[in-house]
Amino acid sequence: MYEFKVQPHQILIVEDDEHINNIIKDVLQKENLRCTQAYSGTEAKLIAARDQFQLIILDLMLPGLSGEGFMQYLxxxxxxDTPVIVLSAKDQLDQKxxxxxxxxxxxVTKPFExxxxxARINVHLHRNTKTESSDHYRHKNLILNCTTRSVVVNQTELNxxxxxxxxxxxxxxxxxxxxTKQDLYELGWDDMYMGEDKTITVHxxxxxxxxxxxDDQTYIDTVWGIGFRLSP
Known part of the structure; x- marks a missing residue:
């Protein structure tokens, strides 16, 4: 797991022009940023429902679901609340x-440098990391919010x-x-561990x-004879 500030940034590029999509991807990968590409609003919708991203770069004129429709879905x-940077040839104030x-x-208005x-991507990634790192922790598709004391997996809050x-x-x-079981009991219950029982195992x-x-992924490993740890 990992606190947001040590996670590799995941960016979703939603752009139906393959040439522009690939240019953006190549530039971001040179900055050691991980990218997922989508070429329609419908494809982006499926990807966003499945994966977590730190930033989305979104064209508006998309086949299938429009950029505006994708944002409403998101x-x-x-x-x-993933930050979205819009790319569009539309430049009217009311549209913005x-x-x-x-x-x-x-x-960002097309054509763009x-x-x-x-530069804009780096500003928003830095801002998002600075805001989230203090009270959010993430591992795979699980997000822990220390402020609201909530646990979310794949956009679903666990009870x-x-x-x-x-x-x-x-x-x-x-x-x-x-x-160890003793560690988890004493730190989690603020009480002294009284010896072997099944309380921790059940939890x-x-x-x-x-x-x-x-989510079918493994999140907690059993270290036999010792205790438990977060799965890599």
Whole structure:
């Protein structure tokens, strides 16, 4: 897991012009940024429902679902607040204002300079990382929000108990550490461990089941004879 500030940035490029899409991808990859490409609003919708991104670069004139329609889906249905930088030949003020109302954080008019786009991307990635790193932790498709004390997997909030939340928090904040049952009990319950029982094992099992409902990946490993740790 990993706190956002040490995660490789994942960027979704939604642009139906293959040449422009590839130019943006090549520039970002040279900056060690990871990219996923989509060539229609419909394809972007499927990808956004499946994966998490730190930034989305979005053209408006797309086949299938429009850029505006994709943003509405992102905000209204997925409840996703990922920053969106819009690329468009449209340059009227009222159109720009409408996009900002839909949730865009920036607007770049075509044709554009790649250096300018990259500068804007870096500004928003830095801003997003600075804001989120203090109270958000992420591992794979799981996000822990320390402010709201919520656990979200693939855009779905899990119904976790106080102890389950505390176990998840300990694991995500300490990704390389192996916790014994005594560690988890004393740190999670603020109480002295009284010897071997099944309390921790049951809570770990319940957490795994709740995550499994929305993601088949493994999140917690059992280290036999020692305890538990976050899965790599």
């Amino acid at each position: 905000r209204d249905e997925l409840k996703c 204002l409408n996009l900002f109302e839909l949730g865009a954080v920036d607007y 790649v250096k300018e786009l990259l 976790v108990t106080r102890q389950e939340y505390r176990i998840i928090e300990l694991l995500l904040k300490n990704p390389s550490r192996i916790f 770990i099992s319940n957490i795994r089941k709740k995550i499994k409902m929305y």
